[in-house]
Amino acid sequence: MKKIQRLEMKDICKSFHGIHANKDINLYVKSGEILGLLGENGAGKTTLMNILYGLYQPDSGQIEVNGSPIRINSPVESITHGIGMVHQHFMLVQNHSVLENIALGYKDTPFFFPKIQLRKRVEEFSKQFDFKMDLDQKVWQLSAGEQQRIEIIKALLNGADLLILDEPTSVLTPLEIKELISILRQMKAEGHMIIFISHKLDEIMDICDRVTVLQKGQIVGHADTADTDKKSLARMMVGRDVVFNIEKETLAQGKKVLSVQNIHVMGDKGMPAVKGVSFELFENEIFGVAGVAGNGQRELAEAITGIRKINSGTVVMNEKDITNKSPRHIYDNGVAHVPEERIRFGIAPGLFLYDNAILKQHHLKKFSKRYFLKYSQVKDHTKTIVKDFQVATHSIHNQIRNLSGGNIQKLILGREISEQPRLLVASHPTYGLDVGATQFLREHLLALRKQGSSVLLFSEDLEEIFELCDRVAVIFGGEFMGILNSDDKRLSDIGLMMAGSKETETQTSNHAI
Amino acid sequence: MIKITTSDRYNITPLRSLMTNVFSLAAGLVVISIIFLVAGVNPLYAISEIFMGSFGSFYGFKETVTKAIPLILIGAGLTLAFRAKFWNIGAEGQLLMGAIFSTWTGLTFGNILPSYLIVPLIFFAGFLGGALWGIIPAILKIKYSINEVISTLMLNYICAEFLTMLIVGPWKGNTRFGFPGTNNLPEAAILGVIPGSRIHYATLILSIVCAIILCVVIYKTRFGYETRVVGENPDAGKYAGIDFLKTSVILMAVSGGLAGFAGVGEIAGIHHYLGYPASVSSGYGFTAIIVAWLAKLNPLYAIVSGIFFAGILVGGDAIQISLGLPAATVEIVNGTLLIFLIMGDYFLNHKLSIRFSSKSKG
Numbered sequence: 001m002k003k004i005q006r007l008e009m010k011d012i013c014k015s016f017h018g019i020h021a022n023k024d025i026n027l028y029v030k031s032g033e034i035l036g037l038l039g040e041n042g043a044g045k046t047t048l049m050n051i052l053y054g055l056y057q058p059d060s061g062q063i064e065v066n067g068s069p070i071r072i073n074s075p076v077e078s079i080t081h082g083i084g085m086v087h088q089h090f091m092l093v094q095n096h097s098v099l100e101n102i103a104l105g106y107k108d109t110p111f112f113f114p115k116i117q118l119r120k121r122v123e124e125f126s127k128q129f130d131f132k133m134d135l136d137q138k139v140w141q142l143s144a145g146e147q148q149r150i151e152i153i154k155a156l157l158n159g160a161d162l163l164i165l166d167e168p169t170s171v172l173t174p175l176e177i178k179e180l181i182s183i184l185r186q187m188k189a190e191g192h193m194i195i196f197i198s199h200k201l202d203e204i205m206d207i208c209d210r211v212t213v214l215q216k217g218q219i220v221g222h223a224d225t226a227d228t229d230k231k232s233l234a235r236m237m238v239g240r241d242v243v244f245n246i247e248k249e250t251l252a253q254g255k256k257v258l259s260v261q262n263i264h265v266m267g268d269k270g271m272p273a274v275k276g277v278s279f280e281l282f283e284n285e286i287f288g289v290a291g292v293a294g295n296g297q298r299e300l301a302e303a304i305t306g307i308r309k310i311n312s313g314t315v316v317m318n319e320k321d322i323t324n325k326s327p328r329h330i331y332d333n334g335v336a337h338v339p340e341e342r343i344r345f346g347i348a349p350g351l352f353l354y355d356n357a358i359l360k361q362h363h364l365k366k367f368s369k370r371y372f373l374k375y376s377q378v379k380d381h382t383k384t385i386v387k388d389f390q391v392a393t394h395s396i397h398n399q400i401r402n403l404s405g406g407n408i409q410k411l412i413l414g415r416e417i418s419e420q421p422r423l424l425v426a427s428h429p430t431y432g433l434d435v436g437a438t439q440f441l442r443e444h445l446l447a448l449r450k451q452g453s454s455v456l457l458f459s460e461d462l463e464e465i466f467e468l469c470d471r472v473a474v475i476f477g478g479e480f481m482g483i484l485n486s487d488d489k490r491l492s493d494i495g496l497m498m499a500g501s502k503e504t505e506t507q508t509s510n511h512a513i
Numbered sequence: 514m515i516k517i518t519t520s521d522r523y524n525i526t527p528l529r530s531l532m533t534n535v536f537s538l539a540a541g542l543v544v545i546s547i548i549f550l551v552a553g554v555n556p557l558y559a560i561s562e563i564f565m566g567s568f569g570s571f572y573g574f575k576e577t578v579t580k581a582i583p584l585i586l587i588g589a590g591l592t593l594a595f596r597a598k599f600w601n602i603g604a605e606g607q608l609l610m611g612a613i614f615s616t617w618t619g620l621t622f623g624n625i626l627p628s629y630l631i632v633p634l635i636f637f638a639g640f641l642g643g644a645l646w647g648i649i650p651a652i653l654k655i656k657y658s659i660n661e662v663i664s665t666l667m668l669n670y671i672c673a674e675f676l677t678m679l680i681v682g683p684w685k686g687n688t689r690f691g692f693p694g695t696n697n698l699p700e701a702a703i704l705g706v707i708p709g710s711r712i713h714y715a716t717l718i719l720s721i722v723c724a725i726i727l728c729v730v731i732y733k734t735r736f737g738y739e740t741r742v743v744g745e746n747p748d749a750g751k752y753a754g755i756d757f758l759k760t761s762v763i764l765m766a767v768s769g770g771l772a773g774f775a776g777v778g779e780i781a782g783i784h785h786y787l788g789y790p791a792s793v794s795s796g797y798g799f800t801a802i803i804v805a806w807l808a809k810l811n812p813l814y815a816i817v818s819g820i821f822f823a824g825i826l827v828g829g830d831a832i833q834i835s836l837g838l839p840a841a842t843v844e845i846v847n848g849t850l851l852i853f854l855i856m857g858d859y860f861l862n863h864k865l866s867i868r869f870s871s872k873s874k875g
Contacts, residue, residue: 057518073516307752328754337752345752348745355738359753362738371734401521 004082004161004193005066006030012061014047020217021047025061027212027219029162034184034194036208036225038201038237044217045197046088049164052195053085054078079107084155085164090147092139098150099135105154125153129186145176152183163187164195169203181207199237201230213237248446248468254283257423257454258304258335263313263323265296265303273299275478276313281423286445286455288469290462291498296478297458298340301427304456305337306330307345318422331360334422338412338429340458342405346412349401353393354382356400357415364419385414390440406437417444424448427458442468462494474498519863530861534807537857541850548845554836563846566831567824573831575710578717579783581823583608583775583797585720588804588815589727590771593764595810596731597744601765603650603665604772605798606672607643609790611773612780613676614642616684616695616787619780623699631702632715632781639777640770646672647769651761669798673790680787694788704782713782716774720816723771727812740764772798795826796844803851806858822847 008028014021021044029035039045050056052063054072062069065081072078075085092101102122103114110117122135131149139147148168155163165184169177184194184207198204204211205225213221213236221236258281267273274296281287289297302308304315306327314323322330331337337360339345347356358367358378367378382396389410393403400408409429416424426445430438445455445468459465465472466486474481474497481497546556567577587604594601618638623631650664677693686696704713731737739760743750750757779793780786787793804822808814829843 057516305752306754326754326756327752331754339752344746344748346749348742348749350745351741355741359742359749362735362753368735371736373733373735373738375733 003191004031007083007162007193008064009048009052010062010064012048012051012058012063014051014056014058020044022051022058023218025214025219027222029193029195031161031191031193032188033210034188034196034208036204036211037195037197037214038204038211038233039199039214043199043214043237045214046166047217048214049085049166049195049197052078053083053164079158079160082159082161083164084158084160084162086148086151086155086166086168088166088168090144090151092147092150094140095138097136097138098133098142101139101150102135102154102157106157121157122153125157129156129183131183143176145172145179148172148176148180149183156187160192162193162195164197166197167199168196169198169200177203201233201237204233205230249450251284251450253285253470254452257281257283257318258456259314259316260304261314261316263300263303263315264311265299265308266311267296267299273478274303277475277478277480278313279473279480279483281454281456283452283454284449285470286449286457286468288465288472289456289458289475290465290472290494291460291475293460295475297475298427299478300475301337301340301425301456301458304330305335305425307339328360328363336360336416336419336421336424338409338416338424338426340427342409342412347400347408350399353386353391353396353398353400353403353411354379357382357385357396357411359415361415361419381418385411385418388418389414390437410437410441413441413444417448420451421448421453423454423456425456425458428460429457430459430461430464516868518866518868520866522862522864525861530809533857533861534809534854537853538850540857541853544853545846545849548849552838552842554838559832559836559838562832562835563825563828565828566835567827573827575707575712576827576830577820577823579711579713579823580795580797580826581820582713582716582720582778582782583794584801584804584823585724585816585819586716586775586778587772587797587801588808588819589720589724589812590768591801591805592808592810592812592815593727593731593740594768595744595805596737597740597760597764598747599651599654599744599761599764599768600662601647601650601665601768602662602802603647603668603798604768604801605794605796606665606669607646607769607772608776608779608794608798609669609672609676610646610769611639611643611776612787612793613672613679613776614773615639615777616698616780619698619702620695623702626701628701631699632704635702635781636719636774636777639773639780641773643773643776644766644770647765647772648762651765652758655758655761676787676790676793680789684787686786695786697785698781702781703785704778706782711783713778716778716782719774719778720819723774724812724816727767731812736760736763772801800826800847803847803854806851806854825850 006028010026012025013023025048027035037045037048047056051058052072054074054077057073063072064070070081072081093104096104099115099119099122103109103118106118119135126133131153133146133149139150152163168180172180187194196204196208208225211223211225211233212219213233215237223233260277260279262276262278263274264272264276265274277300279287289300291297299308303310306325306329310324314321316322317330317333317335320333322333343349348359358381361367362373367374367381379396385391386393386396391403391407391410391414393407400411403411413429429445430441442464445457448455457465457469470486471483472486472494473483474494476498542560546560549556549559566573568574587608591601591604615635615638618635619631622634626634646668649668650661653659653664654661680695681693684695686694688696704715706713731740739750739755742753743755743757743760775797776793784793800822804815804818807818807821825846826843829846832838832842833840
C-alpha cells in the first residue's frame with residue numbers, strides 16, 4: 001500500500017432522517033500536517049470522520065487518496081488504506097492487558113503465541129514515540145490518557161498514515177493533554193497526517209497547522225492558524241458574536257426546594273460515579289453543575305430523578321424524602337427531567353408526537369380518567385407545546401422519530417416545563433440546538449426561575465453556566481470541587497476546579513454543607 | 514461492484530402496508546409452489562385445492578370458522594404482548610393449561626350446577642389457567658432477566674407433558690376403555706354449536722368481542738399506552754415511571770388468558786374431553802403468532818388474519834386427503850408465509866438502494 005501523501009474529501013453529503021448532517025464538504029490534508037476540524041456540538045464533525053473511517057457511506061461525493069478516488073466500505077478497508085481513528089469512547093476490552101488489546105486489532109497478529117511475537121514490535125514502537133506504559137497492566141487499571149495512548153499505538157501499528165482523533169482531549173486532564181500534544185507533534189515530524197476534531201479553540205490554535213470550521217453540517221471557513229485568532233474562529237464556529245445578552249433579574253432566594261445529602265451512586269460499570277455529593281436548592285434559583293463530561297453528572301441527574309439507584313445518602317424534596325422512590329413518585333412531587341440521552345430516555349420513537357407529549361404525565365387527572373386516556377385533551381396539549389416551543393412538524397400525527405434532534409428536544413422541554421415543575425433537572429438542554437432555539441430555551445429557564453421554581457442545570461458550556469446560574473458547583477470525579485456564587489471572584493478558577501483541584505479557601509460565601 | 518444500502522423509511526401509508534403484505538404472501542406462495550413441484554404435485558392445483566377446501570365449499574367454510582375461533586382469540590392476545598415486545602411463544606402451553614383448568618372445573622361441578630352457571634365458570638377457569646401460565650415468564654423476565662422466548666417456549670413442553678401425565682394417570686376416565694383421556698364433560702358444561710357444524714358460537718362471539726375490547730385497550734387506555742411505550746423504548750418507559758412488572762404481568766395474564774379461552778372452546782365446544790395435547794390443539798398457539806403478525810399487531814385485523822390462516826389449516830387437511838401429501842405440508846406453508854411476512858415488514862420499514870460502481874482498489 002502506498003503511503004498517503006494527500007487525502008481529499010470532495011462534495012461529501014450525508015443526511016439522516018432527511019436532515020443534512022454533512023452538506024457539500026470539501027477538505028484536504030497533506031502529510032506532515034495537522035488539520036483541525038472545529039465546530040459546535042452537532043455540527044457534523046463526527047459524522048464526517050465516520051464517513052472517512054468507513055462507518056457511514058456518503059450519500060454523494062468521493063474520497064481521494066493521492067489524487068485517485070477510493071471507496072471505503074468498512075473500517076477494515078479504511079485501515080488497509082492507512083486511515084486510523086481514535087474514537088471519543090475507547091474501544092478496548094477492559095479485562096484484557098494492554099498487549100492483548102493491541103494484539104486484538106492488529107492485522108498481522110500471528111495465530112500462535114501472539115503476545116510473545118508482538119511484544120517486541122510494540123516495545124520498539126513505544127520507544128520511538130517515547131510512550132511509557134506497562135504492557136501487562138489490565139486496561140481498567142489505566143487512566144483515560146493511557147487508554148488513549150493504546151488506541152494511538154493500535155492505529156500506528158496498523159500502518160496508519162492518517163490518524164483521526166475525535167475530541168481527544170475531552171476526557172483528559174491538563175497534564176495528559178500536554179503529553180498528547182507532544183506525541184502528536186512527533187508524529188507530524190515523522191510525516192504522519194492528523195485530523196484533530198475539537199470544539200475547543202485553545203487546543204486548535206495550539207496544535208493545528210490549518211483549521212476547517214463546520215457549522216450545521218456545512219463548511220463555513222478554512223484558515224491557517226498562523227494568520228487567525230481565537231476570536232475570529234469563534235465567530236466562524238457559532239456564526240455570530242459569542243456574547244449573549246439575556247436579562248437576568250436579581251431575585252431573592254426563596255424557600256428550600258431540594259436538599260441532597262451525601263449521596264453515593266454507582267455508574268453503569270459498577271464503579272462509584274457520584275461520591276458523597278451534598279447541596280441545597282432554593283426557589284427562584286438556577287443551580288449549575290459544571291464539569292468535563294463523564295465526571296458523574298449523568299449519574300447524579302438520574303439518581304435525583306429516580307432512574308438510578310442511590311446507594312447511600314438522602315434526597316429530600318419539599319421536606320419529603322424521595323430517595324430511591326419511583327420516577328413517577330418523584331415526578332408527582334414536582335421534579336421534571338430533561339434527560340442527557342434524550343433519544344434513549346426521552347421519547348418512544350415509533351409513537352406519535354401527541355403520545356410523546358405526555359410521556360411522564362399520562363397518569364395525571366388532566367389526561368386520563370380512570371383507565372382511559374383523554375385523547376382530545378392530549379392533542380390540545382400537544383398543539384400548545386408545538387406552538388409555544390416552535391416544534392417544526394407538519395402534524396401532531398407524526399411519528400416523533402421523523403423529527404430532528406433539536407425539535408425532539410424542544411418537545412421534551414415543552415413537555416417538562418408545561419406542567420410548572422417545582423424543580424427542573426436539565427442535562428445539557430441546549431446541546432445540539434441552533435442559536436435561536438438556544439436563546440429561546442434559556443429564556444424559558446429564566447422564566448421558570450422567575451415563577452419561583454428552581455432549576456438544576458448540568459452543562460459543559462461554561463458560557464451557558466455563567467449566564468444563567470445563580471450558583472455553580474464544579475464536579476470532578478464524582479465529587480463537588482466547590483460551590484460558588486455567580487458574583488464570586490473565584491469563578492475564574494473554575495477551569496482549574498474542573499481539572500480536579502479543590503477549592504482552597506474556606507467556604508464562606510456559598511451554601512455548601 | 515454492486516453495493517446495496519438500506520435506509521429507514523418514514524411515513525408509511527396504510528396502502529403501502531397493505532400492498533407489502535399482499536406481495537409478501539404472493540412471494541411466499543411462489544416458494545411454496547416450488548416445494549409442491551419438488552413433491553411432484555401441480556402447485557396451482559394444490560394451492561387452489563387449499564383455498565377451495567377452506568373457502569370454496571360450505572362444509573369447508575364451516576370448518577374454517579371453527580378453526581378461526583382459537584386463532585382469533587390467541588392472535589388477538591398475542592398482539593398485545595408483541596406490542597410490548599414481549600415475545601410470547603408459549604400460547605400453545607397457555608391454551609393447554611386453560612384446557613386442563615376448564616376440564617377439571619367441568620368434571621367437578623358439571624353435574625351440580627346448571628348450564629348457565631357452569632359455562633361461565635369453565636370459561637373463567639380456562640382464563641385463569643392460561644393467565645397463570647402466562648404470568649410465570651413475565652415474572653421471570655422482569656425479576657430475573659430470563660429471556661421470555663426461552664421460558665415461554667419451554668413452558669409449552671412442561672404443560673404438554675403435565676397434561677399427558679394427567680390423562681394417562683390420575684384423570685384417566687373409566688369410560689375410555691383403558692385409552693388415555695378423561696371422561697366426557699357433563700352435558701351442562703358442553704357448549705352449543707350452530708346446527709350442522711362444529712362452530713361453538715359462544716366462543717366465536719367471545720373471540721370477536723375480545724378482539725374489539727383489546728383494540729380499545731391498546732389505543733385508548735392508559736394501560737395500552739404504557740404497553741406501547743414499553744415496547745417502543747423500555748428506557749423511556751423507565752423514565753416515564755412505568756411499572757414494568759405490573760405492565761408485563763397484566764399483559765401476559767391477558768395474552769395467556771385469551772389462549773386459555775381458546776383451550777376452553779376446544780374442550781367444551783369440540784372434543785368434550787381432555788385427550789393428548791396434539792389432539793386438543795393442532796398447533797394453534799404457534800399458528801396464532803403468524804396471525805398476530807399478519808394483523809400488524811392490531812387485534813381487530815386478527816379477526817381477518819385468523820380466518821385466513823384457519824382456511825390454510827383446513828385447506829391443508831383437504832390436500833392431505835385429495836393429494837396424499839403428508840400432514841406436515843401445511844406447517845411448511847404456514848412457516849414459509851411467516852418468513853415472507855417478516856421479510857416484507859423489513860422492506861416496509863427500510864428503503865433499499867442499489868448502486869453500481871467500479872470495484873475499488875485495494
